[in-house]
Amino acid sequence: MTYKIAVIPGDGIGPEVMDETVKVLDCVAKKFGLDFHYTYLKAGGCAYDEYGDPLPDVTLETALKCDVVMLGAVGGPKWDELPVDKRPEKALLGLRKSLGLFANLRPAVLFPQLADACPLKEEITKNGLDILVVRELTGGIYFGKRATEGDVAYDTMTYSVKEIERITHVAMKAAMMRSKRVCSVDKANILDSSRLWRKTVKEVAKEYPEIQLDHMYVDNASMQLIRKPSQFDVIVTGNMFGDILSDEAAMLTGSIGMLPSASLGEGNIGMYEPVHGSAPDIAGRNIANPLATIKSAAMMLRYSFGLEDAAKAVEEAVSKTLDQGFRTADIAGRERNIVSTKEMGDAVARNI
Ligand code: IPM
Numbered sequence: 595m596t597y598k599i600a601v602i603p604g605d606g607i608g609p610e611v612m613d614e615t616v617k618v619l620d621c622v623a624k625k626f627g628l629d630f631h632y633t634y635l636k637a638g639g640c641a642y643d644e645y646g647d648p649l650p651d652v653t654l655e656t657a658l659k660c661d662v663v664m665l666g667a668v669g670g671p672k673w674d675e676l677p678v679d680k681r682p683e684k685a686l687l688g689l690r691k692s693l694g695l696f697a698n699l700r701p702a703v704l705f706p707q708l709a710d711a712c713p714l715k716e717e718i719t720k721n722g723l724d725i726l727v728v729r730e731l732t733g734g735i736y737f738g739k740r741a742t743e744g745d746v747a748y749d750t751m752t753y754s755v756k757e758i759e760r761i762t763h764v765a766m767k768a769a770m771m772r773s774k775r776v777c778s779v780d781k782a783n784i785l786d787s788s789r790l791w792r793k794t795v796k797e798v799a800k801e802y803p804e805i806q807l808d809h810m811y812v813d814n815a816s817m818q819l820i821r822k823p824s825q826f827d828v829i830v831t832g833n834m835f836g837d838i839l840s841d842e843a844a845m846l847t848g849s850i851g852m853l854p855s856a857s858l859g860e861g862n863i864g865m866y867e868p869v870h871g872s873a874p875d876i877a878g879r880n881i882a883n884p885l886a887t888i889k890s891a892a893m894m895l896r897y898s899f900g901l902e903d904a905a906k907a908v909e910e911a912v913s914k915t916l917d918q919g920f921r922t923a924d925i926a927g928r929e930r931n932i933v934s935t936k937e938m939g940d941a942v943a944r945n946i
């Protein structure tokens with residue numbers, strides 16, 4: 595069986611971290627006798643430069659014919675002045691929406707080897723940290739009606755019961771396989787869309803009597819994440835709150851350079867990308883951390899291909915690489931042995 599993977603390296607450090615990920619996947623293919631077929635596609639600023647469109651039809655059409663999409667990152671200052679429908683971010687949002695990827699899973703796990711890269715006091719994280727942010731990805735304020743009229747501009751946050759129900763089911767099912775706790779984050783003291791969110795989450799939760807469900811306002815949740823992160827297991831939240839909280843959760847693990855993500859829908863196609871962006875300030879210097887993208891590939895093996903052994907092999911190889919002391923600059927902490935993007939990729943590949 596051939597697994598068809600659309601590879602979209604994108605902009606900035608995207609191509610660098612993607613090269614290392616493909617390197618690792620090639621080793622996985624050899625070890626497990628798998629056949630990965632890669633189709634390289636352009637999206638983001640580089641696609642705008644070539645096609646005048648951040649998400650050209652050929653990219654979308656070809657991606658739809660593949661089993662999964664692996665994406666590096668998009669964006670950069672070069673394209674900052676473009677009108678909103680030409681900006682690189684448009685490619686990302688367009689892919690998510692067109693592929694129907696409404697559920698974004700962002701696991702934040704603190705590796706014990708990186709404990710000193712975590713900005714929190716040791717006593718707060720001594721029992722480790724393992725949070726899964728389940729972010730709604732195709733609704734909310736990202737996709738609501740917006741306009742600029744003279745010197746007034748607005749964006750609208752809209753959620754339907756159906757949209758809330760399906761993301762809640764994803765969170766509940768994920769929690770059933772973990773510690774059976776879900777915290778739903780909203781701003782129900784202010785927003786109508788959040789009140790509907792809370793009511794709907796409560797309804798859906800009745801189908802999962804074993805789950806302990808809590809609700810938290812987003813401002814409090816962002817504080818609690820720092821104060822006592824261990825109180826969280828699965829966090830389910832809307833598009834923008836999830837965007838913000840997942841960056842915060844990422845930093846608790848030492849570096850945003852460590853966080854993978856999976857975006858899933860009702861169909862089989864999934865998209866896998868690191869939580870971090872294109873980091874234009876360090877692009878092209880062979881210093882970016884490829885681990886978030888490599889770990890995203892592990893999620894792909896697990897969620898889209900059902901290859902649990904291969905997924906574990908990648909995750910164990912990453913862990914072993916950290917044990918061996920390999921650190922890119924972002925996770926260096928007190929470690930002095932700083933390696934390049936390529937050296938990190940090579941080390942993980944060897945450990946496969
Ligand atoms: C993310 C990013 C994107 C988002 C941007 C680049 C559009 O921040 O994936 O978290 O806001 O969703």
Ligand code: MG
Binds near residue numbers: 837838841869
């Ligand atoms: Mg973000």
